[in-house]
Amino acid sequence: MNFRKYLIPIGIACLFIASYNAWGWQGPITVLGGVVMWGLLHYTRMMNVMQKANKSPIGYVGSAVMLNAKLRPGVNLLHVVAMTRSLGELLTPEGTDPERYRWTDGTRSFVDVEFVNGRVTKWELTRPQQPEDHASERPTDAISPTQS
Template sequence: MNWRKIFIPLGIVVLVIAAYRAYGPQGILTVSGGLVMWGLLHYTRLMNVMQKARHSPVGYVGSAVMLNAKLKPGVNLMHVVAMTRALGEQLSAEGQEPEVYRWTDGTQSHVTCEFVGGRLARWELVRPAPRQDATPASGS
């Protein structure tokens, strides 16, 4: 169960009631203004992330190895999109849990991320095997 869906609205209600008891109608206006500002900050961040992501191909990242090093369990999809500056290539069916996305770099290395409940649960870095057909340069 996602406790955030319960505790955040409950916390807002408690905050509004406490503000009303302490400052009357002026307290409700102050708390409401703060909540609107909080919502606008999140909306602005989302729009900035999406504007940066629109310039990159879907599923592309500059370095899959660096992305793998930066990932941490529990971060949300928007945070990963902000790190990669690109939307991930969706591998799972739409609306299906867990959501699986992949980011690939120029060397065909890729990171496959699995999101459960909107949070990063696990990820895997896959690097292609080095090609054996290249002949070493001989010193003469």
């Protein structure tokens, strides 16, 4: 169960009560100012991330390998979008949980990321098969120095 949606409002309410007990009406007004400031900072960060993501194609990342190295369990979707500077390509039907997104780079490598309740749970890097290089193999019809 997602306790954050309950703990944060309860924590803010406790902060209001404690500030009223300590400083009267000035305390809750100060706490309200802090909560509004936090909300504005969060909103500004979210808008900056979305403006940067708007400039990239959906599902594109500079390096899928680097994204794979930077991902950690529990990171939220906004943080992943900030890392990739792109919205992911949605692979699951809209509104289902877990959600799966894909980010692909220029070498056709891609990372599929699964989000449960908006947080990374698992991810998988897939790299395309490279054609075998036959130029590095030895020719089989070469004459050895012992033959003559």
